[in-house]
Structure formats: C-alpha cells, structure tokens
Amino acid sequence: MATTEPTTPTTALPLGATVHVGSDAAREWWRDAVIYQVYPRSFADGDGDGIGDIPGITSKLDHLKNLGVDAVWLSPFYRSPQKDAGYDVADYRDVDPLFGTLADFDTMLAGAHDRGMRVIVDLVPNHTSDQHAWFQEALAAAPGSPERARYVFRDGRGPAGDEPPNNWQSIFGGxxxxxxxxxSTAAGDAYDEPSPQWYLHLFDSSQPDLDWTQPEVRSEFEDVLRFWLDRGVDGFRVDVAHGMIKADGLPDWDGHVAMVEGSSDGDDAQATDPGAPEDGSTGAGNQGPMFDQDGVHEIYRDWHRVLAAYEGDRCLVAEAWVEPLSRLARYVRPDEMHQAFNFSFLTTGWDAAALRRVVAASYRANDEVGAPTTWVLSNHDVVRHATRLGLPDAGVRPNGVFATDPQPDEELGLRRARAASLLMLGLPGSAYLYQGEELGLPEHTTLPNEVRQDPGHFRTDGAEAGRDGCRVPLPWQADAPGYGFGPTGATWLPQPDSYGRYAADVQYGDPTSTFELYRAALDTRRAEGLGHGGLTWLADHADAADVVALRNRDVVVLANLGSTPVELPAGHEVLLASGPVDTTLPADTTVWLRA
Known part of the structure; x- marks a missing residue:
C-alpha cells in the first residue's frame, strides 16, 4: 500500500513525531467522509405543523450539497409514540406519519444520491417502544413464554417479588x-400473575430492552437491515451499540450509571490534568455490567456479513460510549463495524495538551485494527460546542443548561467553536457535523422548563435540563416567522432571539460567516486530500502549553488555545483561518498554512 507520510516539506519546518501515516491507496468512501447529522424534527418543516419532516429535508439537500458534505445521517424517523423523540421505535420498517411516508423517504434518498451524497439511517437495537407489537404481545403472554423471552423480563426480589431484580439505574434517572x-391477560386465556414480573429499561420506562441472547431477536434485526439496504441506504448509525448484551446473571452494580451523553458532573479532570492517562481517557465511557460486554461483537460480525453482501461499501457506525480507546477500537476490527464515534475527543476540554493526547491515542488504537479515526464535536445528545466552549469553565459537560445556570459568553464560544471545528477538519479520518454547527448555532440556554420534552428532564424530577436546548429548530431565513423553519412559522420548541443573526440566508456568500468557513474548509480538505493524509506533530510546538500544531500532507494546522498570540512561521501561505490573522495567530484561533 503506497504511503504519503512523512515526506519532505516544501519549506523547512521542524517536524516531530509522526503519529499517523496517510495513504493514497484505493479506499472505502467512509474512511475520510464528512458526514452531516440531520435531526429530522428540527431540520426543516415541509408541511407547516412546526415539526421537521422528510419533505423538509429534501427541500434543503442543496444546502448540504453546497456545504460539501459526503453523506447525511438521519436520526430516527420510524413509527413511534415519540416518548423519546423517535428513539422509542414501534415499527422499524415504516416512516412515522409525523415525518412523512416511505415514498417521501425514497424521494429524499434519490435526491441525495443524485447530488452525490450518501445516506445513513439510525438503527435503535437495544430497545423498542412499549407500543411495539412484540412488547404488546409480551404483556399479553404468560411468564416464561416465547413472547416475553424477546425482552428482559425477570421475577422480582423479596418475599413478595416486589423489589426490582437488581439495583440498576436508568440512564435517564430512576x-x-x-x-x-x-x-395480565394471555391470548385466549385469562390468568393472574401471582407475582407480576419486572422488565428492564436502561432508558425510559417506555423503552423496554430486548434480549439479544435470543435468536429471534437477532434474525429480526438482520431482516430490518436488509429492508433498508434493499431501499438503497448506504449504512447505519447504531444507537447504544455497546449496550445490547448484559452480563450473565444481571449482577448488582454499585457504580454510578451516568448519562455520558451530557454528564452533569463537570468532571473533566482526566482531560486537563497533565498526569492524565496516555490512552486519551476523559471519563466518557459507560461502565457496568450492562455495557461493553464481549458478546456484542458476535452481533456485529453477523451484521458485517449482511452488509458485505451488498454493493457500494455500506457501513456500520457505532455509538459506543466506551473507554479506553483501545477498548473502543474492538468495535471497528476488520470483520465488525466500520466506524465508531470518538467521544473521548468530543469530551476533551479546551486544553492543548489534552487534545494532543487524545488525538495521538485515537490513532494508536484505530491504526492497530486498520480503522479510520472518526472525529465529532457536537450531536443531538450534548450541549452544542459553540456554547460548551463559551461556558465559564470550558471543560464542563452539562446535560443541558438552565436559564438560571451560569450563561455562556456567546462571542467567546463561537470563536472557540470555529477554531475547534477547523482543527477537527484538519485531522485525517472521517468527521461528523451536527446540523446547525455550520451556522455557528449556540445552544438555547434559556428554554422555559414548561416547554421541555426530554425524558431525562422528567425522570430526574427536573434536576437535569436535558437535551432540548441542542434540538431547537434551525433558522433558515432571518426575516421570516420561525426563521423560515417551515411555511407557518410554527416550531415545536421555541427559538431564541439570537437565531436571526445565525440564519442561513444571511451567511451565504459572506466570507466572514461560519457557513462559508465550513464550506471553504470542506473544499480545501477534499482538494488537499487531508482526510486520507497523515499526521506529524511540529517539533517547535510539540510540548507547547497552549498550541496544537501538526502537519497533514502539505498543510500545517496551528491552533492557539491560549490567551497569548503565537508567531506564525515566515513565508507560509494562509489557506484558511477561523478568525483574522496577520503575522501572529491570535487566541482561540486555528489557521491552515501551506507548508
């Protein structure tokens, strides 16, 4: 396999350690793709009911094409009672009427393909909705029946069976x-359960966990994969990919089951402590006997074989909150999944040493198994990075922000977000963007509690703000009702007044806008081959307290995370910068230079 790194730079710059070697060999599309997450209910509304839908997505495909992304990932749009915004699936083979029809989906898919973009859909295999036909059959069947065997039903503890089978806590609280x-009433026969059973739900009580030791469950989901592959989808993002197998015997666990997708403890000590482990750990891993059990890998080997039977390099993407990174890399071994989200990177604080550490550890772990490293800064489960990086402590990871909480510095957050994004897009591998980050959107941090809908807010009795703030409908037109989200101006969550200045239409063509920064970055990234390049640290900044400095092919990426300007190397062409630069690189700014 031909390699391209390291090579001699066109102008001498002192190089340090090479941590990743690039390649010009033929490669699958997903190895260096930029993939854009669409959260359907908040992207664009086609019918005016205030909730985004699939026709709305179709209407904005040119926005994504002009941005320059390679693929689109859609969060769930399946039939669902919407207790958890569609992550409670009642029918995996149909579109919820809230979002449209299967015909609408086919039109959207064809439109994306016509524009050269691939489409990945969400798959939620750890649990179903309690309205799924299988669970309704389980409720109507007797203990020990095949219907109940599809889920994790157990007898209770205590003399009357009125204590839970173990002490596990829901990620949503309680x-x-x-x-x-x-x-209960079984089909055809009435009976009374002398000691009613309990069912497991790692999330909301409306989301019962499936029992993945059952062959019927495995067969069903392989059929679901084929249903969507036959329609032409290019892959699947797998929700809670590390949670489907539980430890034998479901043992008690004394640890804390934290909702890592926005942990509220703010404990980023590992990310910023100079003595933090070299494995890149930031505390972003779910722990306990309900997560990351070895049996999950057998499932993904089976799924890999299903996808391999189809043309076009279909891919599986793991949402696995697993640390250390060497453990996460087991999900992307050659016969399993193809990508895994790098949450260790996402949860690293605004700290140069910590970022260098997690980047190097990511390449070590993934190169060992021949997998690409996948970078991400925001998604539908975490506070947007334009807000996170503007909080008084840029290392905290709150599960949402209340109006009564310390509020972010909006200008600082945007400046750092642009710098962080340009640094991320300069790294070899694949990158994921969350809808609206290309506009620089901040979190809605002053949502009234009475409009919140996230089950995590209610199951914690209001102690957690929840994830609604990052799910607010997008602004498309600055001077339109609802900022152009839909034809009526209705929005299922209220938008903050600040969204007018972030609207897409006022950013198009403005060379200083965040949209144009992203568009230029994706264009340059593709032209320079950065996604399949290599990474070598610059020796001058190898241990600098506030600088991340690297070379990828013929591009030098310099990020100044400190408060003091940094001298730029003389005689180098500025390709792109997240903010104004001259002979120095200002604080909270990233620049790409021609090396």
Whole structure:
C-alpha cells in the first residue's frame, strides 16, 4: 500500500513525531467522509405543523450539497409514540406519519444520491417502544413464554417479588426496572400473575430492552437491515451499540450509571490534568455490567456479513460510549463495524495538551485494527460546542443548561467553536457535523422548563435540563416567522432571539460567516486530500502549553488555545483561518498554512 507520510516539506519546518501515516491507496468512501447529522424534527418543516419532516429535508439537500458534505445521517424517523423523540421505535420498517411516508423517504434518498451524497439511517437495537407489537404481545403472554423471552423480563426480589431484580439505574434517572400490573391477560386465556414480573429499561420506562441472547431477536434485526439496504441506504448509525448484551446473571452494580451523553458532573479532570492517562481517557465511557460486554461483537460480525453482501461499501457506525480507546477500537476490527464515534475527543476540554493526547491515542488504537479515526464535536445528545466552549469553565459537560445556570459568553464560544471545528477538519479520518454547527448555532440556554420534552428532564424530577436546548429548530431565513423553519412559522420548541443573526440566508456568500468557513474548509480538505493524509506533530510546538500544531500532507494546522498570540512561521501561505490573522495567530484561533 503506497504511503504519503512523512515526506519532505516544501519549506523547512521542524517536524516531530509522526503519529499517523496517510495513504493514497484505493479506499472505502467512509474512511475520510464528512458526514452531516440531520435531526429530522428540527431540520426543516415541509408541511407547516412546526415539526421537521422528510419533505423538509429534501427541500434543503442543496444546502448540504453546497456545504460539501459526503453523506447525511438521519436520526430516527420510524413509527413511534415519540416518548423519546423517535428513539422509542414501534415499527422499524415504516416512516412515522409525523415525518412523512416511505415514498417521501425514497424521494429524499434519490435526491441525495443524485447530488452525490450518501445516506445513513439510525438503527435503535437495544430497545423498542412499549407500543411495539412484540412488547404488546409480551404483556399479553404468560411468564416464561416465547413472547416475553424477546425482552428482559425477570421475577422480582423479596418475599413478595416486589423489589426490582437488581439495583440498576436508568440512564435517564430512576430505576431501570418497571413492574407489570397485578394481572395480565394471555391470548385466549385469562390468568393472574401471582407475582407480576419486572422488565428492564436502561432508558425510559417506555423503552423496554430486548434480549439479544435470543435468536429471534437477532434474525429480526438482520431482516430490518436488509429492508433498508434493499431501499438503497448506504449504512447505519447504531444507537447504544455497546449496550445490547448484559452480563450473565444481571449482577448488582454499585457504580454510578451516568448519562455520558451530557454528564452533569463537570468532571473533566482526566482531560486537563497533565498526569492524565496516555490512552486519551476523559471519563466518557459507560461502565457496568450492562455495557461493553464481549458478546456484542458476535452481533456485529453477523451484521458485517449482511452488509458485505451488498454493493457500494455500506457501513456500520457505532455509538459506543466506551473507554479506553483501545477498548473502543474492538468495535471497528476488520470483520465488525466500520466506524465508531470518538467521544473521548468530543469530551476533551479546551486544553492543548489534552487534545494532543487524545488525538495521538485515537490513532494508536484505530491504526492497530486498520480503522479510520472518526472525529465529532457536537450531536443531538450534548450541549452544542459553540456554547460548551463559551461556558465559564470550558471543560464542563452539562446535560443541558438552565436559564438560571451560569450563561455562556456567546462571542467567546463561537470563536472557540470555529477554531475547534477547523482543527477537527484538519485531522485525517472521517468527521461528523451536527446540523446547525455550520451556522455557528449556540445552544438555547434559556428554554422555559414548561416547554421541555426530554425524558431525562422528567425522570430526574427536573434536576437535569436535558437535551432540548441542542434540538431547537434551525433558522433558515432571518426575516421570516420561525426563521423560515417551515411555511407557518410554527416550531415545536421555541427559538431564541439570537437565531436571526445565525440564519442561513444571511451567511451565504459572506466570507466572514461560519457557513462559508465550513464550506471553504470542506473544499480545501477534499482538494488537499487531508482526510486520507497523515499526521506529524511540529517539533517547535510539540510540548507547547497552549498550541496544537501538526502537519497533514502539505498543510500545517496551528491552533492557539491560549490567551497569548503565537508567531506564525515566515513565508507560509494562509489557506484558511477561523478568525483574522496577520503575522501572529491570535487566541482561540486555528489557521491552515501551506507548508
């Protein structure tokens, strides 16, 4: 396989350690793709009901094409009672009427393909909705029946069976077990359960966990994969990919089951402590006997074989909150999944040494198994990085922000977000963008509590703000009702007044806008081959307290995370910068130079 790194730079710059070697060999599309997450209910509304839908997505495909992304990932749009915004699936083979029809999906998919973009859809295999036909059949069947075997039902503890089967807690707060009603009716026969069973739900009580030791469950989901592959989708993002197998016996666990997708403890000590482990750990891993069990890998080997039977390099992407990174890399071994989100990178604080550490550790782990490293800064489960990086402590990871919480510095947050994004897009591998980050959107940090809908807010009795703030409908037109989200101006969550200045239409063509920065970055990234390049640290900045400095092919990426300007190397062409630069690189700014 031909390699391209390291090579002699066109102008001498002192190079340090090479941590990743690039390649010009033929490669699958997903190895260096930039993939854009669409959260359907908040992207664009086609019918005016205030909720985004698939026709709305179709209407904005040219925005994504002009931005320059390679693929689109859609969060769930399946039939669902929407107790958890569609992550409670009642029918995996149909579109919820809230979002449109299967015909609408086919039109959207064809439109994306016509524009050269691939489409990845979300798959939620850890649990179903309690309205799924299988769970309704389980409720109507007797203990020990095949219908109940599809889920994790257990007898309770204690003399009357009125204590949960173990002490596990839900990620959304509260117990992870719910007891059935005192009597049930089986199909054809009435019976009373002398001691009603309990069912497991790692998330909301409306999301019962499936039992993945059952062959019927495995067969069903392989059929679901084929249903969407036959329609032409290019891959699947797998929700809670590390949670489908539980430890034998479901043992008690005394640890804390934190909702890592926005942990509220703000504990980033590992990310910023100079003595932090070299494996890049930031505390972003779910722990306990309900996560990251070895049995999940057998499932993904089976799925890999399903996708391999189709043309076009279809891919599987793991949402696995797993640390250390060497453990996460097991999900992307050659016969399993193709990508795994790098949450260790996402949860690293605004700290140069910590970022260098997690970047190097990511390449070590993934290169060992021949997988690309996948970079991400925001998604639908975390506070947007334009807000996170503007908080008084840029290392905290709150699960949402209340109006009564310390508020972010909006200008600082945007400046750092642009710098962080340009640094991320300069790294070899694949990158994920969350809808609206190309506009520099901040979190809605002053949402009234009465409009919140995230189950995590309610299951914690209001202690957590929840994830609604990053899910607010996008602004498309500055002077339109609802900022052009839909034809009526209705929006399922209120938008902050600040969204007018972030609207897409006022950013198009403005060379200083965040949209044009992203568009230029993706264009340059593709032209320079940065996605399949290599990474070598610059020796002059190898241990600099506030600088991340690297060379990728013929491009030098310099990020100044400190407060003091940094001298730029003389005689180098500025390709792109996240903010104004002259002979020095200002604080909280990233620049790409021709090396």
């Amino acid at each position: 117990p992870a077990w719910t007891r059935l009603a005192a009597s």
